[in-house]
Amino acid sequence: MDIYKEKILExxxxxxxxxxxxxxxxxxKAINVSCGDEIEVDLIIKDQxxxxxxxxxxxxxxxxxxxxxxxxxxxxxxxxxIMKINTKxxxxxxxxxxxxxxxxxxxxxxxxxQQAISxx
Amino acid sequence: xxxxxxxxxxxxxxxxxxxLTYLDSTATSLKPQSVIDKLNEYYTQYSSNIFRGLYPISxxxxxxxxxxxxxxxxxxxxxxxxxxxxxxxxxxxLNLLMYTLGDKIVQKDDNVIISIAxxxxxxxxxxxxxxxxxxxxxxxxxxxxxxxxxxxxEQQVDSRTKIIALTYISNVLGTVNxxxxxxxxxxxxxxxxxxxxxxxxxAPHLKLEVRKLGADxxxxxxxxxxxxxxxxxxxxxxxxxxxxxxxxxxxxxIEKVSVEKTTFDKLPHKFEAGTPAIGEIIALKEAVKYLxxxxxxxxxKHEKELTxxxxxxxxxxxxxxxxxxxxxxxxxxxxxIAFVFxxxxxxxxxxxxxxxxxxxxxxxxxxxxxxxKANISASSRMSFYLYNNQEDVEKIINGLKKVDQILxxxxxxxSTNSKFKQPCC
Numbered sequence: 001m002d003i004y005k006e007k008i009l010e011x012x013x014x015x016x017x018x019x020x021x022x023x024x025x026x027x028x029k030a031i032n033v034s035c036g037d038e039i040e041v042d043l044i045i046k047d048q049x050x051x052x053x054x055x056x057x058x059x060x061x062x063x064x065x066x067x068x069x070x071x072x073x074x075x076x077x078x079x080x081x082i083m084k085i086n087t088k089x090x091x092x093x094x095x096x097x098x099x100x101x102x103x104x105x106x107x108x109x110x111x112x113x114q115q116a117i118s119x120x
Numbered sequence: 121x122x123x124x125x126x127x128x129x130x131x132x133x134x135x136x137x138x139x140l141t142y143l144d145s146t147a148t149s150l151k152p153q154s155v156i157d158k159l160n161e162y163y164t165q166y167s168s169n170i171f172r173g174l175y176p177i178s179x180x181x182x183x184x185x186x187x188x189x190x191x192x193x194x195x196x197x198x199x200x201x202x203x204x205x206x207x208x209x210x211x212x213x214l215n216l217l218m219y220t221l222g223d224k225i226v227q228k229d230d231n232v233i234i235s236i237a238x239x240x241x242x243x244x245x246x247x248x249x250x251x252x253x254x255x256x257x258x259x260x261x262x263x264x265x266x267x268x269x270x271x272x273x274e275q276q277v278d279s280r281t282k283i284i285a286l287t288y289i290s291n292v293l294g295t296v297n298x299x300x301x302x303x304x305x306x307x308x309x310x311x312x313x314x315x316x317x318x319x320x321x322x323a324p325h326l327k328l329e330v331r332k333l334g335a336d337x338x339x340x341x342x343x344x345x346x347x348x349x350x351x352x353x354x355x356x357x358x359x360x361x362x363x364x365x366x367x368x369x370x371x372x373x374i375e376k377v378s379v380e381k382t383t384f385d386k387l388p389h390k391f392e393a394g395t396p397a398i399g400e401i402i403a404l405k406e407a408v409k410y411l412x413x414x415x416x417x418x419x420x421k422h423e424k425e426l427t428x429x430x431x432x433x434x435x436x437x438x439x440x441x442x443x444x445x446x447x448x449x450x451x452x453x454x455x456x457i458a459f460v461f462x463x464x465x466x467x468x469x470x471x472x473x474x475x476x477x478x479x480x481x482x483x484x485x486x487x488x489x490x491x492x493k494a495n496i497s498a499s500s501r502m503s504f505y506l507y508n509n510q511e512d513v514e515k516i517i518n519g520l521k522k523v524d525q526i527l528x529x530x531x532x533x534x535s536t537n538s539k540f541k542q543p544c545c
Binding site: 009012034035036037059060061062102105 | 465466467468471482483484496497498526527
């Protein structure tokens, strides 16, 4: 796994969509107990589409860069499409093969968003 | 210090992994050629089951297997070989005690005492037992020196205390609990209390003298002391083992079986149901021989000197950016240094070091309650053994500099308004 990749480091150092949203439709906090990563995400949803997304987090390179790229990716996508995103899609979006030990770092960003969408 | 060039040449992994800086012996140690050869010898020359084979290779395997028991008995200062039980690992040894002894003697409103610095394998079994029995689970704190608070121990032991289970050396702090003192204090308050010592980090690094410690049971693992994986050792007092019911039922552990009833074999077989890890147990004796050849006192001294060097160098090089979990004083530690480096995530540190051939551990090291107490979710950990030297320390220092180069000016440092604070110890 190449976590030195420029693109990943850029997202880690300057994550896109960083910061909470005002008056979000959905909010959620996801925690990975085993490594202490925490992600708080806010969504604004119009006509079943995510129009705005913001997050704040504490985490490693992988989870931060993944969240930065994923928040770009889900913008203007329908919620039912977002609910179908899986690990394979995440690997494509981030552009690296992640070792099994760090798959959780990829998944927690997705879980934070999917759990937010599922909230009533 | 030990001649690490000579020692490294005994460990074939260094020939196969030319750029290896192995700083994770607390998780598992590397293996010398003699151990690997012995394992190979069993599988190629007398591979057979032990005890009941009426043919020469089985008798040879049985002799080799039992010779390890004899050697381990002497190695730990025990009296009787039948007091040395082979299990799968330290976790299984501790679970054996929980399921047989613990289940028998702990009742409602009794209590079991452990410490906050326990590895999960000496924490969770006792927590589960207390939940099941509605007994009290008492967790001792640790002092500034990173060892069990003795005054708290004295207060907590009472007539309802059935078991005290403590680690000898913390796998995070590297600190050494004064077991002899602990046993004296505890037994003075309650002479019937059973004292169990998790010596997984002690047996490889200092001279273990089980009878001198005064504890009732001592558990440790082969794979952390140069031996093969899949072998744990549980030493205990014969009279206590004899009163305990078996842990598992099956082959080798019975005396007589009929439709009406079953009686069990004598020690140690009563606790060794089924075919054990024969080759691994046989090869363990070579690990013990290797450790004895170098000398546990010399190993302890070597690790202390190296820890002193490492702490001095790391503190000088990184100052407050490098925070040791627990005491930052080599005199209070063995060769284990768990740390937080700036606000960098331990998984990133371990990953970037890993790419440079430097092996460390990242996470909570199976000691989540201790990390929670220190208010951190995870840490990085380097640990030393007899094959490590100052060159390894310099390599990790250079490695950490590279980590810093890659990760510095991360958004954490600039987003000071964020509610997510940096870890602190």
